[in-house]
Amino acid sequence: MSTRLLHPSFQNGIRKGGGENAGGILTCKCSDRPVKVKVSGGIAHNHACGCTKCWKPQGAAFSVVAVAPSENVSVIENSDKLVVVDRSALIQRHACGACGTHMHGPVEREHAFQGLSFIHPELLDNNSWPEPGFAAFVSSIIEAGVDPSEMEGIRATFKDLGLEPYDCLSPALMDYLATWTAKKNGVLHQ
Template identity: 55%
Template sequence: MINKIVSKYKATFCSSNGVLIHPNIDNGIQPTLDNFNGGELKCHCGSKAVTVEIKSQSAHNHACGCSKCWKPSGALFSLVAVVPKDNLKVTNNESKLKVIDDSAAIKRFACKGCGVHMYGRIDNTEHPFFGLDFIHTELSLQKGWSAPEFAAFVSSIIETGTNPEDMAAIRNQLTSQGLTPYDCLSPVLMDVIATHTANN
């Protein structure tokens, strides 16, 4: 069912402007809802799905072009947000989760069945983002999560096969959706990193 939806999305969107970003961007960005207090994330397995409860609104949602983040089939970018790790709890089938890369700064817990990344966690207490978990709010049926604010690591999609000649059109598409493209994180988050480094 999911593959059929993705195929229909790809056919429709490619015919309109030729640039795939992410379904939740291309099909219209949903607004952030005031007083939204979280919801449930669910993997793509048809049975015994992994579910994760989030007890807060997400923050710093953005399109990410890095090669580590999970992306739906056909999308150039993932959508990633953060929540306080104390507000995240695996509620069903935690035994199906495995860490994709133990050497990475962000330990990404993926479902062994469908491959979807359910959350990412930082173990290093010295990391500037320690205490925050990384999630994909598109895995939730609830509406109202924080809307994407920018695009990060845009050039990195070249590393995963994007033609460099297409980058201008991709950046223009991101900008037209209100997502300023950066080849790092947003200035606000880069300032957080720099401040952490300066104070340690």
């Protein structure tokens, strides 16, 4: 069992999500003129992510991230504060330039995830979002400075929480990526 802070929402176990997820309003951490992003409709593939690109709460080794169709994600307040973290990245993470909170990350170029936006459900104004279903890019936290000797305990903690730890995405999402690529390359037909 790991004593490292994986994510604040995991401290007392995984909160069971709502079955009627209808989105909500994401709000950055600023007390003055916070950025607000509306998510109309449900989110999917909620998971813990250890990649070094995702925004994480202070002291957390993992983010909690999900996707929504990009057409369901819109900035409704203080868009002037948003900056793109890395224009060369697949996920165009729009962060508040003042507090650094990542608000939404659309995938705009040709990719299996094109048309989806990555969001952090913990920023929603309600608790109806679905609980995380797996942990992705677990070994990537080593790149952020976590000692490799902690990994066995971290993976065990995720398993105890009911989250399968992967060093990539879940098998269903990896199958989706491979299918998209095979169709694009003509190996599989529509």
